[in-house]
């Protein structure tokens with residue numbers, strides 16, 4: 001016997017019935033985003049490595065340590081996408097979508113890859129549900145993107161989630177702050193954690209959201225980003241907050257929230273969920289006004305978010321999960337000596353009437369057919385025996401109640417459709 005092969009470390013099989021929950025979450029995303037005028041985009045999972053180096057940034061953990069990068073047979077450096085905003089921006093530039101109706105509103109759902117240490121809520125292949133709005137710089141866009149996100153989460157039944165919000169300012173404010181922060185931190189270099197010492201050169205803003213206690217002391221006296229905001233960045237942020245107030249979105253301003261990626265400008269946000277342990281961020285997002293230009297397009301602003309679908313499903317409200325798992329199937333079984341072929345024919349009749357049906361495909365005893373139907377979570381079993389066949393009737397058994405009744409075959413579809 002051959003060696004059993006396991007799924008690659010950090011990747012998972014999603015199996016039924018769980019996949020029904022995943023499908024229901026994705027259906028809700030499509031519906032909610034559709035209600036805001038978003039359409040789906042599907043970009044390749046493989047991209048030129050340079051795409052992520054130039055957008056996410058070389059100094060970030062994602063690009064520096066976590067990408068699945070390899071050379072293909074022709075020596076090109078390719079990477080499995082660690083996120084999708086860069087891919088969406090690339091597609092936008094590649095297809096000259098500047099001339100399309102702007103803003104462009106797109107969403108995506110799919111697998112992403114990061115070589116991180118696997119733990120609860122953190123996988124090497126994980127799924128993101130994300131949305132991007134390209135071509136509008138105004139604060140109403142930031143506001144509407146967040147409203148859409150909050151609506152989606154409330155459709156899933158989440159309550160009490162708070163959007164953590166901050167601004168990292170525009171390019172000018174961010175640059176001024178970067179200088180101020182490095183000036184302040186440089187004399188304290190020795191007191192910083194090794195990671196933060198490294199980031200001092202590559203990505204100093206990242207030091208702000210360090211979880212290392214060594215850094216917290218040093219950061220106490222650090223200059224604050226809000227003191228470096230120019231008037232336009234501050235005005236933009238105020239307008240976003242006003243819009244969220246107006247729509248009663250629960251948010252808190254987190255001056256230390258900077259997000260790890262290089263391309264963010266102005267608004268950044270995150271949503272944290274209780275019950276996930278260390279990996280508790282379920283959404284990350286923000287504005288990226290310089291990204292399209294960085295990728296060779298005309299300057300064009302953008303904003304978006306990505307939801308970690310694996311984590312979202314780990315903390316999904318029970319009500320939504322139960323609804324998603326409810327089987328709506330009806331089972332049809334033949335009672336010997338009537339053959340299974342007759343059950344299949346009856347199942348096909350019902351499917352033509354738009355009823356989802358599980359047909360018993362093998363000749364077997366009623367007892368074992370009922371047992372199988374019960375294990376499949378089916379409520380109704382339609383039985384077709386010799387007596388029924390002779391009289392043009394069927395017997396419908398309610399597995400929950402243990403009751404059954406016989407009716408004309410022609411009434412069956414209407415009966416099943418009416419039954420709860």
Ligand code: AMP
Nearest residue numbers: 083121122123126281282283284306308
């Ligand atoms: P980011 O692109 O890093 O802002 O990630 C957006 C969201 O994706 C995070 O808030 C997480 O919910 C999710 N996420 C990121 N990395 C992972 C991972 N390795 N495993 C599971 N979810 C992840």
